[in-house]
Amino acid sequence: MNFFTHFGRYLLMIKGMMSRPENTKLYWKEFMHQCSEIGVGSLGIVSIISIFMGAVSTVQTAYQLVSPLIPLTTIAQIVRDTVILEFAPTLVCIVLAGVVGSKIASELGNMRVSEQIDALEIMGINTKTYLIMPKIAAAILMIPLLVILAMVLGIYGGRLAGTAAGILSTDTFDKGLMDNFKAYNVFFSLMKAYTFAFIISSIPAYYGYYVKGGSLEIGRSSTSSVVVSCVMILLADYVLAALLL
Amino acid sequence: MIEFKDIKKSFGPKLVLDGVSHVMETGKANLIIGSSGSGKTVLQKCLVGLLEPDEGSISYDGMNFIDMTQEHRKELRQQIGMLFQGSALFDSMTVEDNVKFPLDMFTKGNNSTKLKRVNEVLARVNLEGVNKKYPSEISGGMKKRVGIARAIVLTPKYLFCDEPNSGLDPQTSMLIDKLIYEITREFNMTTIINTHDMNSVMEIGDNILYMKDGRKEWTGNSKDIIFSKNIALNEFIFASEFLQDAKNMRMLEAEGKIDPNDIAHQ
Numbered sequence: 095m096n097f098f099t100h101f102g103r104y105l106l107m108i109k110g111m112m113s114r115p116e117n118t119k120l121y122w123k124e125f126m127h128q129c130s131e132i133g134v135g136s137l138g139i140v141s142i143i144s145i146f147m148g149a150v151s152t153v154q155t156a157y158q159l160v161s162p163l164i165p166l167t168t169i170a171q172i173v174r175d176t177v178i179l180e181f182a183p184t185l186v187c188i189v190l191a192g193v194v195g196s197k198i199a200s201e202l203g204n205m206r207v208s209e210q211i212d213a214l215e216i217m218g219i220n221t222k223t224y225l226i227m228p229k230i231a232a233a234i235l236m237i238p239l240l241v242i243l244a245m246v247l248g249i250y251g252g253r254l255a256g257t258a259a260g261i262l263s264t265d266t267f268d269k270g271l272m273d274n275f276k277a278y279n280v281f282f283s284l285m286k287a288y289t290f291a292f293i294i295s296s297i298p299a300y301y302g303y304y305v306k307g308g309s310l311e312i313g314r315s316s317t318s319s320v321v322v323s324c325v326m327i328l329l330a331d332y333v334l335a336a337l338l339l
Numbered sequence: 340m341i342e343f344k345d346i347k348k349s350f351g352p353k354l355v356l357d358g359v360s361h362v363m364e365t366g367k368a369n370l371i372i373g374s375s376g377s378g379k380t381v382l383q384k385c386l387v388g389l390l391e392p393d394e395g396s397i398s399y400d401g402m403n404f405i406d407m408t409q410e411h412r413k414e415l416r417q418q419i420g421m422l423f424q425g426s427a428l429f430d431s432m433t434v435e436d437n438v439k440f441p442l443d444m445f446t447k448g449n450n451s452t453k454l455k456r457v458n459e460v461l462a463r464v465n466l467e468g469v470n471k472k473y474p475s476e477i478s479g480g481m482k483k484r485v486g487i488a489r490a491i492v493l494t495p496k497y498l499f500c501d502e503p504n505s506g507l508d509p510q511t512s513m514l515i516d517k518l519i520y521e522i523t524r525e526f527n528m529t530t531i532i533n534t535h536d537m538n539s540v541m542e543i544g545d546n547i548l549y550m551k552d553g554r555k556e557w558t559g560n561s562k563d564i565i566f567s568k569n570i571a572l573n574e575f576i577f578a579s580e581f582l583q584d585a586k587n588m589r590m591l592e593a594e595g596k597i598d599p600n601d602i603a604h605q
Contacts, residue, residue, distance in 0.1 A: 116413075116444055116445065117443065117444050117445070119443075120443055120444055204430075208425055208427060208430075209423045209424070209425055209427040210427050210428075210429055210430075212389055212421075212423065212427065213421065213423060213427040213429075215388075215389060215416075216387055216389070216416060216419055216420075216421040216499075217416060217417070217440075217441055217444065217445075218412075218413040218414070218415075218416030218417045218419075218445070219444060220413075
């Protein structure tokens with residue numbers, strides 16, 4: 095299948111899931127379950143990545159800024175802006191594409207191969223709406239929250255590393271954090287997070303939902319979904335930066 | 340009653356169904372038989388709407404299924420139950436939740452009423468005390484019975500079974516066949532069973548459609564099969580020497596040349 099066939103089918107899948115739920119209560123239950131799976135399930139990995147990402151960026155920024163003419167507060171500013179603008183939304187979402195994306199693709203793929211999706215269809219349930227929409231909605235709600243958490247933990251990790259390595263004091267770091275702060279950067283970062291959340295959930299859902307074959311194909315589609323999601327995240331990252339900055 | 344006429348379906352250049360027509364009768368076990376690749380699964384998928392036929396018509400008690408809107412199809416599907424070859428139970432749910440799922444989705448009663456109904460159907464398929472078990476914790480035969488319980492929990496008018504005996508031992512197969520047959524009579528359902536299990540054919544075949552290379556080759560019931568002169572059917576049904584002997588014995592018995600009681604005493 096060529097790119098246009100995939101893209102057309104992907105669009106039809108998105109269109110197909112926009113229908114009235116058969117039972118709002120069950121859909122809500124599924125949505126909450128997905129929020130827990132995507133949000134709570136990713137808390138650990140997001141926290142670890144964020145703290146280390148902030149810590150490393152502080153140490154490396156300090157290593158590069160050797161001129162005595164540049165104030166130490168600049169380190170905190172650079173760490174803050176890189177974490178908010180790039181590391182928190184993009185890096186975290188690339189990791190989430192692996193964690194969440196592969197889970198969505200393999201879950202749906204397994205349901206397809208074991209005829210569970212057919213069983214739902216026979217019951218008269220719109221499987222796109224019941225299985226895909228709650229996942230996308232949960233991702234759109236939870237991933238931006240995870241990105242906000244990543245921003246906070248990333249900056250905190252940078253602050254910890256700065257003092258632990260004796261690069262700059264906490265007071266200097268805090269002063270640098272407040273210098274030239276632009277709230278728009280947070281808005282821009284959240285725009286990225288919403289876009290990436292859609293990519294991370296919808297592309298693996300597409301690969302999982304339309305899988306054909308057996309367990310080998312599920313593995314392949316899961317891998318493809320992560321690769322395509324990562325590429326799409328990087329592409330969207332560039333497009334958003336070009337449009338919004 | 341489900342009636343279909345001139346059903347054609349191709350996958351690329353390969354013609355899988357070539358103008359199949361038949362009537363599936365209410366209150367009877369309607370069997371679709373044929374060797375692997377004969378098109379019986381594709382035909383069943385076309386009948387339930389999992390695949391769209393390229394040509395032909397399908398009607399459920401006079402309602403044209405092909406031209407139905409999606410909304411109408413959804414309504415009709417609530418009257419359809421299906422037992423899948425691999426049971427297709429939801430892995431993440433217990434047996435009870437699997438059977439309760441259609442009730443949760445489409446009915447408004449309270450939880451205790453739904454649980455009562457779940458226990459009723461589980462008892463009907465002779466499954467008790469497994470409510471809280473997950474599909475991975477029960478045997479293949481039990482999974483099939485849970486599948487049947489889930490398929491009949493909304494008391495459907497039409498029941499589709501895709502190879503209900505696959506992977507089961509002969510004794511369990513017989514039990515499943517018997518159960519499907521009893522349920523069909525009890526609820527006066529139109530039951531369509533895809534199978535290549537010869538025991539099923541001989542035991543519950545009220546109305547049999549034999550398919551070969553995507554075409555209808557023969558129709559009749561389990562009694563007609565014994566006397567059929569159709570070479571392809573005979574080769575398919577009585578493939579082994581043992582089955583051929585059994586057929587000859589039945590023919591002699593029917594013609595009064597031997598007494599079945601004599602054979603039983605020997």
